[in-house]
Amino acid sequence: MLSSPPVQSRKVEDGEGDLDRANPIQVASRGLLETASLRLGRPLLWVVLAVVSVIPTIAFLLLAFSPRIFAQGNSWFTLSAFGRALSGNELIGMRNSLGISTAAAFFAVVISSILALIVQRANLRESRLIPGLLWVVLLVPTYVTSVGWNEVVAPGSIFSQLGLVNGAVRNLLLGTGGIVMILTFTGVPFAYFAISPAIRGLGRRFEEASRIHGGSIPRTIRIVTPILLPAIFAGATIVFAESLGDFGVASTIAANANIPVATTNIMSAIATFPTDFPMAAGTSWLLVLTLGIVLSLQNRLTRSRSYGVLSGRTSFSPVYNLSLRGKVAVRIFLYAFALAALGVPIFGALISTLFKPYQSPSLSSLTLSAYTTLFKTQSIGGPIVTSLTMATITATITIVLGIAIAKVLTSPRPGLSGKLTDLILVTSVALPGLVLAAGFIFVFNLPLTISMGINIYGTMILLGIGYVAISLPSNAKVMVGPISQLDGSLMRAGRIHGASMQKAFRRCVLPLLAKSIVWAWLLTFASTFGELPTSQMLAPTGVRTMATAILSSFQVSNISAATAFSIIQMAIVLGVILLVQGGFKYLAPKGWQAIAVRRK
Numbered sequence: 001m002l003s004s005p006p007v008q009s010r011k012v013e014d015g016e017g018d019l020d021r022a023n024p025i026q027v028a029s030r031g032l033l034e035t036a037s038l039r040l041g042r043p044l045l046w047v048v049l050a051v052v053s054v055i056p057t058i059a060f061l062l063l064a065f066s067p068r069i070f071a072q073g074n075s076w077f078t079l080s081a082f083g084r085a086l087s088g089n090e091l092i093g094m095r096n097s098l099g100i101s102t103a104a105a106f107f108a109v110v111i112s113s114i115l116a117l118i119v120q121r122a123n124l125r126e127s128r129l130i131p132g133l134l135w136v137v138l139l140v141p142t143y144v145t146s147v148g149w150n151e152v153v154a155p156g157s158i159f160s161q162l163g164l165v166n167g168a169v170r171n172l173l174l175g176t177g178g179i180v181m182i183l184t185f186t187g188v189p190f191a192y193f194a195i196s197p198a199i200r201g202l203g204r205r206f207e208e209a210s211r212i213h214g215g216s217i218p219r220t221i222r223i224v225t226p227i228l229l230p231a232i233f234a235g236a237t238i239v240f241a242e243s244l245g246d247f248g249v250a251s252t253i254a255a256n257a258n259i260p261v262a263t264t265n266i267m268s269a270i271a272t273f274p275t276d277f278p279m280a281a282g283t284s285w286l287l288v289l290t291l292g293i294v295l296s297l298q299n300r301l302t303r304s305r306s307y308g309v310l311s312g313r314t315s316f317s318p319v320y321n322l323s324l325r326g327k328v329a330v331r332i333f334l335y336a337f338a339l340a341a342l343g344v345p346i347f348g349a350l351i352s353t354l355f356k357p358y359q360s361p362s363l364s365s366l367t368l369s370a371y372t373t374l375f376k377t378q379s380i381g382g383p384i385v386t387s388l389t390m391a392t393i394t395a396t397i398t399i400v401l402g403i404a405i406a407k408v409l410t411s412p413r414p415g416l417s418g419k420l421t422d423l424i425l426v427t428s429v430a431l432p433g434l435v436l437a438a439g440f441i442f443v444f445n446l447p448l449t450i451s452m453g454i455n456i457y458g459t460m461i462l463l464g465i466g467y468v469a470i471s472l473p474s475n476a477k478v479m480v481g482p483i484s485q486l487d488g489s490l491m492r493a494g495r496i497h498g499a500s501m502q503k504a505f506r507r508c509v510l511p512l513l514a515k516s517i518v519w520a521w522l523l524t525f526a527s528t529f530g531e532l533p534t535s536q537m538l539a540p541t542g543v544r545t546m547a548t549a550i551l552s553s554f555q556v557s558n559i560s561a562a563t564a565f566s567i568i569q570m571a572i573v574l575g576v577i578l579l580v581q582g583g584f585k586y587l588a589p590k591g592w593q594a595i596a597v598r599r600k
Contacts, residue, residue, distance in 0.1 A: 048401060052469035056439030061288070063442070064281035070446060072277050081282030090279075093260035094286055096176075100261070101243035103180045105236040108187035109195070111337065112235060115188070116196040118330055123321050126334050134189040137341050139523075139573060141530035142248030143547070144566040145182050147554055148345025149173055150253065151352045151563045158351055175257050182253070183243040185341040190242060191235030198231030241291050247434050247533040252554055262287055263434050263533075270438055270537070277442055284435040346570070349563045370564040380549070380565070384572065387529050387546040390460075394467040395524040399517055401468070402475035433470045437537040440466050458540050466534040471524045479513075479520055511589070518584050526573050546572075 059070070064081040067073030084090060115134075119127045152159050153170045172178065250263045262283055269280035322330060353370040374380050443449060444457040456462045532547040539548060546569045553562035 049405075052465055052472060053436070056443045056469075057436060060277070060435070060439035060442045061281055061285060063278050064285050067278045070277075070442070081278040082285065084279055085282035085286055089260050090262075090265050090283055093265040094262050094283070096259060097244055097262040097287075098290065100176065100179055100183065101240045104183035104187055104243040105191075105240040107180070107184040108191045108239040109232055109236050111184065112188045112191035112195055113199075113232070114333065115192055115337070116199045118334065119196060120199050122326075122330055124327065124330060126331060130334070133338055133342070134192055137185060138189040139526045139577075140342070140346075140570065141532065141547070142182055142186050142246055143252050143532055143550060143554075144248075144530065144569065145186070145345050146178075146249050146252040147550060147559070147562045147566050148349040149178060149182065150256075150554075151559055152344055152348035154352075154559060157348065158355065159348065174253055176259060178253050179249050179259070181340070182249050183239075183246060185337075186246075187239030187242055188337075188341070190238040194235035194238060195231045237294055240294055244287060244290065245433060245435075247536075251532070251536075251551055255555070266434055266438060267533075267536075270441065277438075280438055284438065287435065346567075350567055353560060353564045353567060370560045371568075374561055374564045374568075380568070383544045383546045383549040383565075384568070386543060387569075388572070390464060390467060390545070391525045391528040394464060394471060394528045395521045397464075398468055398471045398475045398524045399479075399521050401472055402479045402520065403513075403517075405472070405476040406479035433531075434533040434537070436469050437466055437534045440469070441537055460540060460543070463535070463538045463540065463543075466538045467528050467531060470531060470534055471528055475520055475524050479516065514584070514588060518580060522577055522580055525576060529573055529576075530569060 063070060063072055065078065066076055067078070067081075068076050085094070115130055118124065119130050151157060153165045153173050154160065155170075157165065159165045173181070245263065247263045247267070250261045251267075253259075254261050255264060266280045266283050269276040269283065354368070355366060440462060441457075444454065444462055449455075450457075456465075530547055531545075532551060535545040535547045536551065539545060544552070546565065550562050550565040550569070553559075553565060
């Protein structure tokens with residue numbers, strides 16, 4: 001009869017050895033350290049959230065009511081900041097922001113709904129490319145798209161020489177119309193990722209019932225659309241919030257066209273001398289209250305009736321074979337969207353940097369002077385190194401903190417701390433990045449802060465903290481999904497077999513999260529590499545990032561330099577994405593690769 005080997009002789013697979021043979025003092029000390037780390041984990045996360053989000057934001061917004069608390073005025077309580085924010089140029093800017101954001105949200109929802117229908121219902125090869133196209137659109141900053149379109153419609157551009165752009169088109173695209181268009185294209189990915197799952201889960205019985213009873217296609221759409229209202233509201237709200245807090249288009253096209261918006265008014269109040277922090281706080285309050293009203297309206301509309309359609313009997317919609325005319329129409333729409341969102345601005349910017357201005361495109365006019373001049377006179381190496389370094393550090397720190405926060409949020413018993421953490425993250429996601437950056441400028445430049453020994457204003461440390469504050473909320477939300485799918489028995493199994501918490505996580509959990517971590521890291525890297533408002537407001541004197549270099553070149557009408565900077569920035573981000581993805585594919589352990597394949 002075979003007997004199992006004694007417990008004492010077994011070895012854990014990771015090479016730690018058997019617990020029974022370990023030194024009791026070492027085992028006890030390790031247990032005490034792990035218990036202490038568990039108990040200190042959540043308080044430490046609260047400290048991090050307080051430093052990077054809560055304290056700067058609350059202190060800055062409090063200025064609008066009580067400027068004397070921070071020696072920014074004589075009144076302990078006043079509403080004068082709101083009076084100034086609702087008058088003159090500030091009122092015009094807020095009104096413009098509301099109109100532009102509403103229009104962008106509407107058009108983005110319409111376009112994304114059509115794209116989602118094509119992906120879910122149309123039997124086209126091109127439909128499989130739409131999600132990847134939207135990810136690329138998501139990774140291109142709005143100011144880069146603005147520079148590209150500005151170069152396309154400029155008087156000396158190739159498009160102007162070919163007669164494709166005239167004065168009327170130029171005024172439209174470099175005015176309010178162009179602002180709405182760029183923000184619409186930027187918002188389409190957000191709306192698509194909110195609406196597409198709802199369309200897939202809608203099923204086909206509602207459409208079939210309408211068609212059987214003689215309903216036309218427009219009538220069927222009117223019947224089905226109310227069922228999708230929660231997803232439509234969610235997509236519209238996200239696009240509205242992103243557009244309302246956007247600083248890229250505001251600092252380029254809007255600034256050149258003298259169109260005031262709320263974000264440029266905040267920046268102007270902070271950039272004036274002396275700095276008018278109460279005025280900036282009052283305008284920031286208007287943005288926050290606007291977003292709060294929109295979110296409350298969304299919740300009220302979605303809770304006022306039942307939208308439940310998914311059940312065990314739901315039959316998901318089939319893929320339809322379109323007619324020849326339908327395929328042509330759908331392809332025209334897809335290609336037009338791809339060209340308008342990415343193709344034209346990127347192609348136009350690239351071509352404009354390769355040919356001499358005001359000359360017909362030919363081999364004799366082909367030149368690389370835009371890039372050679374950039375490397376000789378603009379010291380491009382500094383912005384590249386700075387942005388690469390800060391983006392890499394920020395993405396790495398954000399991933400670590402994001403996983404820890406996501407673990408708290410997905411805990412079976414989150415408690416009060418978990419609920420407050422979730423509330424802070426949701427509020428931070430809805431808060432414009434410019435407001436967070438303004439809070440950092442104010443709080444870390446206070447005499448009280450400096451007297452406490454926290455003298456980091458105007459340093460790279462504060463810039464890094466600002467980057468983490470901007471990227472952490474969305475990163476943590478991204479990691480909530482993968483971490484919520486983990487079985488808690490994985491860590492317990494590793495601990496039972498003698499592994500420490502760190503080794504149990506590395507051997508039992510990390511392989512399952514690897515692919516999600518890579519994508520979350522890349523998203524944070526790309527957004528940080530092109531982050532404009534935080535860089536503009538928190539970068540130390542004399543330090544330039546890629547975003548501030550592009551903006552400064554654009555503001556002094558050096559369009560060729562701004563365009564060349566934009567092309568280089570997109571090339572670097574794309575190169576890092578390909579490098580990291582290729583590294584994961586060829587260097588990650590085979591087991592991780594197998595898990596990644598099965599999860600697709």
